[in-house]
Amino acid sequence: MPLHVPPAPAPALRSVLAALHSPTAVSEARTPALRSVQGTLCxxxxxPVHVLDQIVPSGRAPYTRLTGWRFxxxxxxxxxxxxxxxxxxxxWTFSHFFEGPYLNSTERALGQAESLAPDFQPRLLSIPELYMLTLWLHSDTESDASAGTPRPTDVLVPLAPAPPGIAAHLPHLVADLLPVMTLRLSPAPLLGTPA
Incomplete structure (x- = not known):
């Protein structure tokens, strides 16, 4: 199924294009691949990059906020x-260029998502408490990409490297993965005390 990639704010795109055409921004980037490319960069x-600020164990919807756009x-x-x-x-303004494992992992997850049904709106969801980044496949393809929280029927695809115990590139319904993340963040009982 096709992904419904939301349009980025025009100023965000313009700021990236300006950075790509700036010899200073490209030469100072810590991205050897970007500096060595011959030809056009596009x-x-x-x-949209959302951050899950707090995983809520009570069953309420998790709180997320838009922090940027990634190209x-x-x-x-x-x-x-x-x-x-x-x-x-x-x-909207350019922040930085980067490369690394999340770059290839994002491409791979987007390829996986195109084979899933139904249609989705792709987003990135960062979970700082777990040092985890996921491709968030939002089921409402017409929604405002800058708002919203993961729905139980949305799909999360953890990107590599994923935290121990969570498999990268394995699609999970939010309703299934959220309890696992909540459990990972719950404090372990002290030895010798009743659980």
């Missing part, structure tokens, strides 16, 4: 880097 697949930077048919933008008081 920002594609804008994904995959392509050279030809492959992603060589990513660019993040952030919202400032003056609007």
């Amino acid at each position: 920002p594609e697949l804008p994904l 995959l930077i392509r050279s030809g048919d492959r992603a060589v880097a990513a660019a993040d933008t952030v919202l400032t008081p003056d609007g």
